[in-house]
Amino acid sequence: MEKSLNFIKRSSEYDALSQHDSTESIGSDHDENLPSHQKARRSHRWKSYLKLALISGVFLAAYSLLIVSLTYNAAKSHRKIGQRFLKTPVDPEYIVYEPRVMEQWEDRHGEPVTYFGEPSEKIDKGWHDLFKYQNIGVDPKLMKEMDRDWEGIQLPDGTYYGSIMVFHHLHCLKNLYHALNPEYYGLANLTGEEQASWRDHTTHCLHMLKEAVMCQGDTTVLTMMWADYRLRPIGNLTASHECVNWDRLMEWVKPNSRDLTKEGYLVHPKFGTSFVSYGCSSLSTRVADAEFVYDTGPVVVDGHLGNGPVG
Known part of the structure; x- marks a missing residue:
C-alpha cells in the first residue's frame, strides 16, 4: 500500500514538472534556458515550416497562373469557334x-x-x-x-x-x-x-x-x-x-x-400552294431569277391574294 502511494506521489510530481517545462518552453523569455541541442531542433523545425510554406505559396501561385492561362486561352478559342449562349x-x-x-x-x-x-x-x-x-x-x-x-x-x-x-x-x-x-x-x-x-x-x-x-x-x-x-x-x-x-x-x-418551290413542299392551310408561284411580286421583273423570299410576294387583301411590295 505504501509503495502504491509513493508511486502516485512520484507520478504527480512528474506531471507537475512536465507542465512546468511545457509552459516555460512556450514563452520566448525562457528560450535562453533551453539546452543548445533543443534550440537547434527548434530553429530547424521553424526553418522547415518556412520552407514548406514558401514551396506551397509558389505552387499555389503557379497553379493559379495555369488556371487563368487555360481559362483565357479557352475563352479565346471559344470566341474563334462558335461561342454563343443562345x-x-x-x-x-x-x-x-x-x-x-x-x-x-x-x-x-x-x-x-x-x-x-x-x-x-x-x-x-x-x-x-x-x-x-x-x-x-x-x-x-x-x-x-x-x-x-x-x-x-x-x-x-x-x-x-x-x-x-x-x-x-x-x-x-x-x-x-x-x-x-x-x-x-x-x-x-x-x-x-x-x-x-x-x-x-x-x-x-x-x-x-x-x-x-x-x-x-x-x-x-x-x-x-x-x-x-x-x-x-x-x-x-x-x-x-x-x-x-x-x-x-x-x-x-x-x-x-x-427548295420551297418543290411541288407540295410548302402548302398554306388556306390558300394551298398557289401563292408559291408568285415568288417575288410582279413588280420585280428586273430581279434576276426571281427567288422566294419569306417576307416578299403576295399579300392578302380582303381575303384574296394580291401583289405585295418588292422584297
Missing part, C-alpha cells in the same frame, strides 16, 4: 471568327461581285445568288426548345421552315438599295396604298439594321488622323474586325437549305 441551328464548328479589314468602297478594289452602284442584271444576279440558300430546315428539337413547334411550318422532311437572321439583314440592305433606284425597280408605279406599305417596310428595315449594328456592338478601335485635303480629322477605318468566316458558314447553310 440557341442557333448552326453547328458551332461552322461559326469561325477571323480578323478582317473591311473595304470602304466595293467598286475600288476590283470586286468580282458587286451589290450596289448603278442597277444592272449583274447586280441583280449577285443579290439573287446571295439569297440562294437562305431558306433552311430547322431541327424539330430546337423548335421545341424554343417553344415554336406549335406555330412553326413543318416541311415534308420533318424539319421546320426557317432561316438565319443574317439573311434578313441582307434582305433589308437589298430593300434599301431598291429604294435608292425606284425607277429601275418599278417603285414609281406603286399605288398610294402600295407606296405606304413600301415606306413602312423600308422604315422597318432601317430600324432592324440599327438594332443589328447596336446588337453586335463592334468595339474595333477607330483612330483619327489628319488629311491634306480637309480641315477636320478623318477616321482610319482599316483596323481588323472580328468577323464570321462567311465561306465556312455557307458550308453549313447550303446542305441545310430547302
Whole structure:
C-alpha cells in the first residue's frame, strides 16, 4: 500500500514538472534556458515550416497562373469557334471568327461581285445568288426548345421552315438599295396604298439594321488622323474586325437549305400552294431569277391574294 502511494506521489510530481517545462518552453523569455541541442531542433523545425510554406505559396501561385492561362486561352478559342449562349441551328464548328479589314468602297478594289452602284442584271444576279440558300430546315428539337413547334411550318422532311437572321439583314440592305433606284425597280408605279406599305417596310428595315449594328456592338478601335485635303480629322477605318468566316458558314447553310418551290413542299392551310408561284411580286421583273423570299410576294387583301411590295 505504501509503495502504491509513493508511486502516485512520484507520478504527480512528474506531471507537475512536465507542465512546468511545457509552459516555460512556450514563452520566448525562457528560450535562453533551453539546452543548445533543443534550440537547434527548434530553429530547424521553424526553418522547415518556412520552407514548406514558401514551396506551397509558389505552387499555389503557379497553379493559379495555369488556371487563368487555360481559362483565357479557352475563352479565346471559344470566341474563334462558335461561342454563343443562345440557341442557333448552326453547328458551332461552322461559326469561325477571323480578323478582317473591311473595304470602304466595293467598286475600288476590283470586286468580282458587286451589290450596289448603278442597277444592272449583274447586280441583280449577285443579290439573287446571295439569297440562294437562305431558306433552311430547322431541327424539330430546337423548335421545341424554343417553344415554336406549335406555330412553326413543318416541311415534308420533318424539319421546320426557317432561316438565319443574317439573311434578313441582307434582305433589308437589298430593300434599301431598291429604294435608292425606284425607277429601275418599278417603285414609281406603286399605288398610294402600295407606296405606304413600301415606306413602312423600308422604315422597318432601317430600324432592324440599327438594332443589328447596336446588337453586335463592334468595339474595333477607330483612330483619327489628319488629311491634306480637309480641315477636320478623318477616321482610319482599316483596323481588323472580328468577323464570321462567311465561306465556312455557307458550308453549313447550303446542305441545310430547302427548295420551297418543290411541288407540295410548302402548302398554306388556306390558300394551298398557289401563292408559291408568285415568288417575288410582279413588280420585280428586273430581279434576276426571281427567288422566294419569306417576307416578299403576295399579300392578302380582303381575303384574296394580291401583289405585295418588292422584297
